Structure formats: structure tokens, C-alpha cells
Amino acid sequence: MADIAILGSGGFGLSLAVMCSNAGHTVTVWSKFQDEIDTIKRTGELKAKLPGVKLPEKVALTTDISCVKGKDLIIMGIPTSFCRDVCERAAKYADGRSIVVNTAKGLEAGSLKTMSQVMEETFPNNRYAILTGPSHAEELARGIPTTIVVASPDREVSYYVQNTLTNRTFRIYVNDDVLGCELGGSLKNIIALAAGVSDGLGMGDNTKAALMTRGIREISVLGAALGAKTETFAGLSGIGDLIVTCCSMHSRNRRAGILIGQGVSPEEAVERVGTVEGYACTRNAYKLAKKMGIEMPITEQLYKVLFEGGKAINAISALMDRPSKNETESDFLGQK
CATH class of the missing domain: 1.10.1040.10 (N-(1-d-carboxylethyl)-l-norvaline Dehydrogenase; domain 2)
Structure with missing residues (x-):
């Protein structure tokens, strides 16, 4: 089982937290918004982002981005427009052994760079992968069978992510074309x-x-x-x-x-x-x-x-x- 930090408490970040926790992983969810963390702690869910889905009580919640320190996986559940800023903040605390996984789907404004290029620049000491494919948060969080793809310049990283996160409702294929x-x-x-x-x-x-x-x-x-x-x-x-x-x-x-x-x-x-x-x-x-x-x-x-x-x-x-x-x-x- 892995120790995972998920950065972002939006719908997809929370759905990954539910899925990973139910699969037996240790999960910490970070958000920059204290009100979102307080709402989840009080109600057990975030209706504005993922209504009707209860977050397992064992999932840790924090606004302290240093929570990435010592994690096996750091999963970025941040919208594209905020990805670089959060990556730069998290990189200050990340261990070189941590694998950074991006889930955002978009191009960076201005530079027109992909998110993997952003990760290469902001996490120069870490290996990385991307997770992408047909995966609505509303279904993933409810355990509806979902199949996606992992891609990384390092196939060992792809296989690690595949073997770590794949479970009976979440199937991952490897693709080398990042x-x-x-x-x-x-x-x-x-x-x-x-x-x-x-x-x-x-x-x-x-x-x-x-x-x-x-x-x-x-x-x-x-x-x-x-x-x-x-x-x-x-x-x-x-x-x-x-x-x-x-x-x-x-x-x-x-x-x-x-x-x-x-x-x-x-x-x-x-x-x-x-x-x-x-x-x-x-x-x-x-x-x-x-x-x-x-x-x-x-x-x-x-x-x-x-x-x-x-x-x-x-x-x-x-x-x-x-x-x-x-x-x-x-x-x-x-x-x-």
C-alpha cells in the first residue's frame, strides 16, 4: 500500500481520494481553501464539488502543503491554470523519491506547454507520470468501473503507478506516448x-x-x-x-x-x-x-x-x- 498526497479538493481530487482510500492506501488531501476543508470535516462531503459522496474518515485533510513530504505518490488534482503555482509550492517540500502524477487536462496559457513540461520544470528532481482518459469524478467516486491510461517517460514509473492504483473498479493501461x-x-x-x-x-x-x-x-x-x-x-x-x-x-x-x-x-x-x-x-x-x-x-x-x-x-x-x-x-x- 502507498502513502499518497492528493493536491486539490475538487471533484476529481476527492474522487481519487475516495477510490485510493477504499483500496487501502493512506491518503492526505490538500486544499488551499480552508472553508472547503472545514466543510468536508463538518459534513463528510463537499456537495459543491462531489454531492452525495462521503469521504472516508481515515482520509486526512489539510491546508499545509508540506504534507507532500515523504509521500510515495503526489497526485495533482489542480485545474490547469493553477497547476504551475501549486507545483512550485509543493516542490519545496517534496522528496526526490516521490513520484508526481498529474491529472489536469489542458495547455498552460502563454507558454502553451503541456502539464508534463510544467512538471519537468517545477519538479526537476522527481520522476513523473500523467493519468488521463474517460473518468468522470461522479462515477469514479461511486466505484463505477473506470479504465484510464498512465504515461511517463520512465516505463518503470508507469508500471509502478499502474500496479499501485489499479483495483477492481479502476483499471490502468500503460502508454509510452506522454x-x-x-x-x-x-x-x-x-x-x-x-x-x-x-x-x-x-x-x-x-x-x-x-x-x-x-x-x-x-x-x-x-x-x-x-x-x-x-x-x-x-x-x-x-x-x-x-x-x-x-x-x-x-x-x-x-x-x-x-x-x-x-x-x-x-x-x-x-x-x-x-x-x-x-x-x-x-x-x-x-x-x-x-x-x-x-x-x-x-x-x-x-x-x-x-x-x-x-x-x-x-x-x-x-x-x-x-x-x-x-x-x-x-x-x-x-x-x-
Whole structure:
């Protein structure tokens, strides 16, 4: 059994705490918010983030980030926008033997770096891994069978995380493509937002299927240009995560998209729903695609809706009116 620190008391952090504790691990949850810790201690749950799920009494709760000292695993359950700050604070106390595991799905604003790149910079003395894949906190915490992927530059680390955290309701596969796994988990949030907009507009299953299928295509194209393996996007961190995020009402990205499709401003939609990783990721991916010279039409149209005042219905028309192409973006003579 492992001694685990989970940084972040949001829905996913708490769901991991429940799962790890029930599997017999020693778990400490850290939050920067004293009121959240007090609420959990008083009620046994955090209704605002994970309603109806009781945290095991043996899980320790703290606002002291030095709790990471001496842990086997330090699991980051922090939204992308706050990840670097929390990593820098935790790194001051982390032992070199601790393995740092990130679960955030997004790109860092400004630098456009992945979270593993952020961890490399903030935890220079620690080995790291990422956990990603189709895993709604609401289901994970309730013991509903969940399968995800672990990726690390060090396969020994991947196997350790796999063997340590896998249990009868939580199955982990190993993938060596860290970049591909991160991009799949991050960029699918953009497509889920777009799928939600489609739902909010009253479009049908045909439209959503098209968005999802062409969405994984443009994710793959950008990923390949950056050095990821295209086959990764056919796995759990690609299609798997895309399906669950585009189709479930657990998905904050989809819920925010529905509101936007119904006429709510993007800013208000995000405020109503809470953390919507796809919102910032759309801006970051749009900038990255422009920098790389990669065409990402769904991302581009969503960017116009979110940040340039574009109308959602016009975005659908713009996508449908694009020049005709072959599905593989090549002509029948094999020419681009």
C-alpha cells in the first residue's frame, strides 16, 4: 500500500481520494481553501464539488502543503491554470523519491506547454507520470468501473503507478506516448464544448457524430505535427475521453457548450458551470495551431464564438460550407 498526497479538493481530487482510500492506501488531501476543508470535516462531503459522496474518515485533510513530504505518490488534482503555482509550492517540500502524477487536462496559457513540461520544470528532481482518459469524478467516486491510461517517460514509473492504483473498479493501461496522451486529454475538451453548443442549438446526433469524428481528426493532425503518435488518439486518452466528454451531462465542457448554444454568453456559461477546461484550451490550441501552421476548423470556429463574439449558428454554417475534401485530406492520386 502507498502513502499518497492528493493536491486539490475538487471533484476529481476527492474522487481519487475516495477510490485510493477504499483500496487501502493512506491518503492526505490538500486544499488551499480552508472553508472547503472545514466543510468536508463538518459534513463528510463537499456537495459543491462531489454531492452525495462521503469521504472516508481515515482520509486526512489539510491546508499545509508540506504534507507532500515523504509521500510515495503526489497526485495533482489542480485545474490547469493553477497547476504551475501549486507545483512550485509543493516542490519545496517534496522528496526526490516521490513520484508526481498529474491529472489536469489542458495547455498552460502563454507558454502553451503541456502539464508534463510544467512538471519537468517545477519538479526537476522527481520522476513523473500523467493519468488521463474517460473518468468522470461522479462515477469514479461511486466505484463505477473506470479504465484510464498512465504515461511517463520512465516505463518503470508507469508500471509502478499502474500496479499501485489499479483495483477492481479502476483499471490502468500503460502508454509510452506522454505527449499524445496529454494532447488527447486536453484538446478533446474543445470538441466537447463544440458538441455542447451543437446540442444547445438543437442539432441532432448526426451533427454531434460529425463534430466528434472530425474533431479527433484535427486533434490527431496537431498531435502528429508536435511529435505524438497518431495511434494514441484511437485509444483511451483520445477517442475514449472524447466520447465520455461529448456525450455525458457530467461533462462541464458539454454543459457550458449547451448554454452557449442556447444563447448564454460564453463568460456567463463558464461562470455558471465552474471549471471549464475547454474554454481556455480553445484559445491556447488556436494559438498553437496558428504557430504550427495547422488547420483546425472546429477549434477555429469555436474560438470565434468564445472570444470574438461570433454566433454559434454561423459557426455550424461555416463548417458545413467549407470546400469539399476527401476524408483523409488527400486526393485520389495521393497528393496533398
